[in-house]
Amino acid sequence: MRIGKRPKTADRILKAVREARSICVAGHMRPDGDxxxxxxxxxxxxxxxGKEAAVWNEDGVPPAMRFLDPEGLMRKPEPGKRFDVVFAVDxxxxxxxxxxxxCAAERGLLxxxxxHASNxxxxxxxxxxxxxxxxxxxxYRLFRYGRWPITPRIADCLFVAISTDTGSFQYPTTDPASFEIAADLLRRGANLGEVCRRVYHSHPLRRARLLQHLYNSFRLSKDQRIAWAWLTPEVFRKAGADPLDSEDLIDHLRALEPVTVACVFQEMENGRVRVSLRSKDPRVDVGRIAAALGGGGHAAAAGVRLRAAPAAAERKVLSAVRQALDLAA
Ligand SMILES: [Mn+2]
Structure with a gap:
């Protein structure tokens, strides 16, 4: 596919990478497929x-995506290691x-x-x-601009990134280029069957138990436009699950017909409440709601961590959501 003109920033990135010897590729906590x-x-x-490359995020590779990393590239670098470049993604x-x-504390260049609009x-x-x-x-564009070879394995990785962040090419942000890039990745050897089986059809039972709890316990606002549920440490313990197993469960609440905004509240060990938000109405921007509360994300998917008691956190978030819904009505 044609990828258009190369932005100056991409040039700067390619040059920095070319000149670096050691690079740490860093990702965010609770990493997703992207x-x-x-x-x-x-x-x-x-x-x-031939670079010395470390790949690291604090939670590692989610189990469903470990097939992308058979030799364990994702590994914590030795403490105090200095990198010429730290390359943060997503x-x-x-x-x-x-x-x-x-890793970025003593870097040459970040x-x-x-x-993310909130970047x-x-x-x-x-x-x-x-x-x-x-x-x-x-x-993907950086690879093409820099003429970095896209091997079948790299095609798998980039396909997972795009497929998961577009909700399997369903979210409204999905555009023709997403399909064109996906098609190009398939042409270059991405294994669609394997990727989908591993990423979408290999959920552990403990995750199903969390989902069971969510379906059994979710609540609806009077007008049924907001659905919300709580995941407590006890729920996780009973399910034999860990906090990473709850990723994307919230989409099941958003998928309900009357619901516009879904919220999942998660009590964390440190006295904080982790809130995930999803919207399916482009006029209700949950990224903005999360940002106003100190978090961030996209218009359709966002999150925030609040230092508050559970009941207070719930009140605060639901009233912000209600306000946004009223404004959009
Ligand atoms: Mn992303």
Whole structure:
């Protein structure tokens, strides 16, 4: 496919990578398919260019995506290791990098490639395009601009990145280019059957138990436009699940016909409440709601961590959502 004119930022990134010897490819905490897909794709390319490349985010590769990393590229670098370049992908803020941000403490140069509108431009070089439905699309373009070979394995990684962040090409941010890039990745050897079986059809039973709890316990606002549910440490314990197993369960609440906004509240060990928000009405921007509360994300999918008691957190979030719904009505 034709990828259009190369932005100056992409040139700067390619030049910095060319000149670097050691590079850490960093991702955000609770990484999703977009994050690890991009991290591994870049990591593989750097290795094949003979660079010393570390690939790291504080939670590692989610189980469903481990097939993308058979030799364990994703590994914590030794503490205090200095990198010529730290290449952050899909992270809206420096804080979202969590522990991986420490790799950047003594770096030469920090590159930030991302597609979140809320991105804080924390890098020395920032390539932020909120119109891209996935960071994977930006990384794909970077490969093409730099003429980095896209091997079948790299095609798998980038396909996972784009497929997961577009909700399997369903979210309204999905555009013709997403399909064109996906088609090109299939042509280059991405294994659609394998990728979909691993990523979408291999959920562990403990995740189903969390979903059971969600379906059994979710609540609806009077007008049925808001659905919300709680996941407590006890629910996780009973399900034999860990906090990463709840990823994307919220989509089942958003998928209900009367519901416009779904919220899932998660009590965390440190006395904070993790809130996930999803909207299916483009006029109700949950990214803005989350940002007003100190979090971030996209118009259709966002989140925030609140330091508040559960009941207070719930009140605060639901009233903000209600307000946004009323404004859109
Ligand atoms: Mn993303």
């Amino acid at each position: 994050c690890v897909g991009c991290q591994l794709a870049v990591g593989l390319a750097l290795r094949s260019q 992270a809206a803020s420096f804080e979202r990098l969590g522990e991986a941000g420490r 590159i930030n490639v991302d597609h 804080t431009r924390y890098g020395d070089v920032n390539w932020v395009n909120p119109h891209a439905p996935a960071t994977g699309e930006l990384i």
